[in-house]
Amino acid sequence: MTRTRRLGTIALAPFFCLTLAASALAQSEDELHEKKAPAKPRCPLIEDPAGNAGPNPIDFIRLFVDNDATQVYFRVDFAEVPTGTWTAGLYLNTDLDQVTGCDVGIPQLNGSEYYVGFSNPELAPAFVGDVRDCMSGSDDFPNNGGAQMVLKGRRATISVPIETLQILGPSEGFLAWFSGGGNFGPAVYKYAF
Numbered sequence: 001m002t003r004t005r006r007l008g009t010i011a012l013a014p015f016f017c018l019t020l021a022a023s024a025l026a027q028s029e030d031e032l033h034e035k036k037a038p039a040k041p042r043c044p045l046i047e048d049p050a051g052n053a054g055p056n057p058i059d060f061i062r063l064f065v066d067n068d069a070t071q072v073y074f075r076v077d078f079a080e081v082p083t084g085t086w087t088a089g090l091y092l093n094t095d096l097d098q099v100t101g102c103d104v105g106i107p108q109l110n111g112s113e114y115y116v117g118f119s120n121p122e123l124a125p126a127f128v129g130d131v132r133d134c135m136s137g138s139d140d141f142p143n144n145g146g147a148q149m150v151l152k153g154r155r156a157t158i159s160v161p162i163e164t165l166q167i168l169g170p171s172e173g174f175l176a177w178f179s180g181g182g183n184f185g186p187a188v189y190k191y192a193f
Contacts, residue, residue, distance in 0.1 A: 045187045046178055050079035053181035057086040060181050065189045067162065072191075074116065074158045076178070081154050087119040088156075088180025091131065094171035096188070102134040108186055109177050113168050118149050118158055125149070126158050130168065141167065162191065 046063040053059035059079035066073050074090060091112035093101055098111035115131040117138070128145025129136025138144050146161040165171065177185030 045176065045189055046185045048182070048184050053079070056181035057084055058082045058088060058181045060088070060178055060184060063090075063176070063178050063184070063187075065176065067191050067193075069193060070162060071159045072162055072165065074160070076118075076156045076158070078154045078156070082120065082151070082156075085120060085123065086180070087117065088178070089118065090116040090158075091177050091179060092116065092165065093175035093186070094165055094173075095169055096171075096173075096175055098175075100132075102131045104134065106183070109183065111175070112177075114165060114174075116145075116147060116158060116160055118147075118156060121149060121151050128160055128164050132168070 044062040045065045048060055048062075050059055050061050060076065061079050062075075062077040064073075064075040064077075066075075076088065091102070091109065092114040093111040094113050095101070095111070098107065101111040101113045103110050104112075112131050115129045115136040116126065117129060117136070118126040125138070125144055126147040126149035127138035128141055128147045129138065130140040141164055145164045147158060147164075149156060149158045151157075165174070173188065173190035175186045175188050177183060177187075
């Protein structure tokens with residue numbers, strides 16, 4: 001039996017969101033619909049129109065975020081299937097203070113403590129890095145920070161242990177922005193338990 005985890009939502013109409021249950025690993029649509037988890041609607045945390053990525057190899061369109069008791073799930077949707085060499089990342093400001101953490105020179109994006117990096121899985125695994133000094137790497141935390149990614153078609157799903165996002169200090173959520181084919185966000189996400 002495949003265990004499922006809550007992942008996010010998909011927007012079906014401007015005012016209606018449907019909870020999407022999924023595991024950190026790929027599942028069939030039938031398995032997703034069999035999940036009887038209580039509904040916790042979430043619309044996209046960040047959206048961007050398709051077709052404006054220019055020469056970038058990826059065209060980001062939506063970020064969904066959800067969590068369970070132990071993991072945060074990031075679902076990134078692209079306009080087209082990412083191919084070749086590409087990288088993307090999520091910057092997370094867990095203390096919600098834009099004076100602490102990384103200063104990228106864009107006031108609304110300053111203050112990140114964590115970077116969740118992901119790319120073509122054939123090239124490198126997903127990881128969580130300490131980006132307070134504006135540099136991070138897969139060796140910043142043991143075991144790549146526990147990050148895992150599945151890329152299926154136009155969708156990347158990354159799971160990160162909440163415990164990892166508490167290493168640098170306790171938090172009840174984060175301010176997130178996406179980097180890849182441009183910078184998008186920020187938007188606040190609060191953990192739902």
